[in-house]
Amino acid sequence: MKNRYSIFSLARNALSHHEKWDRAWRSPEPQPAYDVIIIGAGGHGLATAYYLAKEHGITNVAVVEKGWLGGGNTARNTTIVRSNYLYDESAHLFEKSLKLWEGLSQELNYNVMFSQRGVYNLGHTLQEMRDIHRRVNANRLNGIDSEVVDARQIKQEVPIINTSPDARYPILGASLQRRAGTARHDGVAWGYARAADARGVDIIENCEVTNILRDGGRVTGVETTRGTIKAKKVGIVVAGHSGVLADMAGFRLPVESHPLQALVSEPVKPVLDTVIMSNAVHGYISQSDKGELVIGAGIDSYNGYGQRGSFNIIEETIAAIKEMFPMFSRMRMLRHWGGIVDTTPDATPIIGKTPVDNLFINCGWGTGGFKATPGSGWVFAHTLATGEPHPINAPFSLDRYTTGYLVDEHGAAGVAH
Amino acid sequence: MFQIDCPWCGPRDQSEFAYAGEGGIKRPEDPSALTDAEWADYLFMRQNPRGRHHEQWRHVHGCGQFFDVVRQTVTYRIESVDLPGRPALANASGEVR
Ligand SMILES: Cc1cc2nc3c(=O)[nH]c(=O)nc-3n(C[C@H](O)[C@H](O)[C@H](O)COP(=O)(O)OP(=O)(O)OC[C@H]3O[C@@H](n4cnc5c(N)ncnc54)[C@H](O)[C@@H]3O)c2cc1C
Ligand SMILES: [Zn+2]
Numbered sequence: 246m247k248n249r250y251s252i253f254s255l256a257r258n259a260l261s262h263h264e265k266w267d268r269a270w271r272s273p274e275p276q277p278a279y280d281v282i283i284i285g286a287g288g289h290g291l292a293t294a295y296y297l298a299k300e301h302g303i304t305n306v307a308v309v310e311k312g313w314l315g316g317g318n319t320a321r322n323t324t325i326v327r328s329n330y331l332y333d334e335s336a337h338l339f340e341k342s343l344k345l346w347e348g349l350s351q352e353l354n355y356n357v358m359f360s361q362r363g364v365y366n367l368g369h370t371l372q373e374m375r376d377i378h379r380r381v382n383a384n385r386l387n388g389i390d391s392e393v394v395d396a397r398q399i400k401q402e403v404p405i406i407n408t409s410p411d412a413r414y415p416i417l418g419a420s421l422q423r424r425a426g427t428a429r430h431d432g433v434a435w436g437y438a439r440a441a442d443a444r445g446v447d448i449i450e451n452c453e454v455t456n457i458l459r460d461g462g463r464v465t466g467v468e469t470t471r472g473t474i475k476a477k478k479v480g481i482v483v484a485g486h487s488g489v490l491a492d493m494a495g496f497r498l499p500v501e502s503h504p505l506q507a508l509v510s511e512p513v514k515p516v517l518d519t520v521i522m523s524n525a526v527h528g529y530i531s532q533s534d535k536g537e538l539v540i541g542a543g544i545d546s547y548n549g550y551g552q553r554g555s556f557n558i559i560e561e562t563i564a565a566i567k568e569m570f571p572m573f574s575r576m577r578m579l580r581h582w583g584g585i586v587d588t589t590p591d592a593t594p595i596i597g598k599t600p601v602d603n604l605f606i607n608c609g610w611g612t613g614g615f616k617a618t619p620g621s622g623w624v625f626a627h628t629l630a631t632g633e634p635h636p637i638n639a640p641f642s643l644d645r646y647t648t649g650y651l652v653d654e655h656g657a658a659g660v661a662h
Numbered sequence: 663m664f665q666i667d668c669p670w671c672g673p674r675d676q677s678e679f680a681y682a683g684e685g686g687i688k689r690p691e692d693p694s695a696l697t698d699a700e701w702a703d704y705l706f707m708r709q710n711p712r713g714r715h716h717e718q719w720r721h722v723h724g725c726g727q728f729f730d731v732v733r734q735t736v737t738y739r740i741e742s743v744d745l746p747g748r749p750a751l752a753n754a755s756g757e758v759r
Binding site: 502546557648 | 663676677680681683698699701702703705706707708709710711712715717733735736737738
């Protein structure tokens with residue numbers, strides 16, 4: 246990399262009051278044609294471009310983005326990263342991703358602030374505890390660190406949590422993955438953008454794809470607000486807008502787009518050094534390095550592209566958080582926002598071929614794709630480069646809805662992040 | 663957050679209703695005659711438009727009835743509410759895009 250970030254570059258730039266840093270990536274004009282076009286500069290699209298260049302030597306690549314890079318769900322999520330999924334197919338995909346996370350800051354020479362602070366998935370009923378035992382055992386068989394903890398141990402490790410048996414939904418125990426945690430969401434997009442750009446990838450912002458050009462069932466390029474761009478292969482990585490892009494290419498997806506919200510509180514002193522998730526009462530919480538409580542809500546049930554959700558969802562989420570952490574009852578919430586998540590019937594992504602030749606899609610991550618950013622980019626780059634899925638993403642084909650080979654992760658992931 | 667004008671009870675808060683998915687999807691007359699791909703198309707594939715959407719709602723905390731709605735998915739503005747299977751704005755094929 247031309248300008249490596251290090252303690253020395255930091256000191257050197259301090260001398261010029263940090264006013265002389267180079268731009269982290271170029272802002273090129275679109276070329277008439279590329280080997281590969283990736284639509285969507287979220288974390289997944291940028292990671293795909295980076296691994297295409299790094300792992301497969303394909304650098305004549307454009308990532309086209311209708312807004313600014315990392316302005317979609319990538320910068321709107323609650324950043325929970327874990328790999329303790331129930332089924333083998335998902336476990337392999339998310340664990341590949343977690344392994345990449347573990348070396349990512351070094352690899353990209355960019356601090357993505359990956360913090361392995363652990364994630365607890367709480368159980369509030371006997372049935373939930375049985376499911377937790379099953380999932381933890383499945384994780385261990387797949388070589389993924391995972392443990393069951395009881396309410397006493399949770400209280401010991403997270404003293405501010407309410408484990409009283411008198412709670413409306415008492416906490417009986419949890420699954421705990423200690424290698425799980427959080428990361429800096431923008432940092433991930435910026436790190437991949439900078440590293441992909443350094444390898445020659447063109448990242449073209451403010452460039453909306455308005456049509457997908459085809460010739461006899463084969464993709465030939467895209468129409469954009471900045472002109473026509475030809476390509477040998479095209480990858481769609483647009484999260485909430487997947488249905489819109491599929492429609493441009495003449496096929497349908499088993500995907501619905503829903504509003505999903507999150508909110509942060511005023512910053513306070515460190516009180517919570519891990520991540521707590523509860524499916525039953527439906528709230529997720531961690532504390533950012535700035536001290537804000539980062540709180541995730543549930544999706545609105547209806548289809549929506551408005552990047553905003555309903556007030557009653559926020560109300561329910563806050564009620565759940567207050568139930569688990571009574572001491573937060575007087576915290577003030579500072580900001581709140583929404584994203585558009587692309588959910589599938591089996592709560593599992595679609596990564597692979599489409600009915601159009603040389604057109605590939607990576608979507609359906611729903612409420613939980615941030616954690617998969619590195620792994621998703623890695624397998625999708627393989628798929629674009631070779632024209633065939635990697636064994637890790639082969640089970641996530643679009644035609645599993647025809648063959649019936651669903652990967653039904655609702656229990657383990659459907660509503661969780 | 664919006665209100666829905668239930669055909670039976672009148673305007674109520676959206677939180678009184680349950681969303682019941684895309685509207686106007688007809689169950690095939692003879693399911694066993696379909697190919698796997700046609701069945702998958704019926705069962706799983708959706709329009710999911712950014713814009714005008716024909717959908718179903720159920721007034722779960724009221725009369726309990728299902729009905730059809732045409733709603734904008736960006737502004738969330740409701741264009742019409744009608745009895746099941748009769749969306750006011752459907753075109754001849756029953757498809758609203
Ligand atoms: C509130 C919230 C909380 C979440 N919490 C978590 C969590 O804790 N953990 C977790 O793992 N996941 C979480 N997720 C899910 C996660 O954010 C997504 O699955 C993931 O970010 C999707 O990655 P992406 O790069 O594909 O999406 P995006 O960042 O949305 O990227 C898609 C890009 O495509 C662009 N685009 C769309 N249409 C076009 C077009 N026509 N032309 C060009 N560009 C286009 C968009 O502008 C956008 O930048 C959460 C999501 C939300 C909204
Ligand atoms: Zn009613």
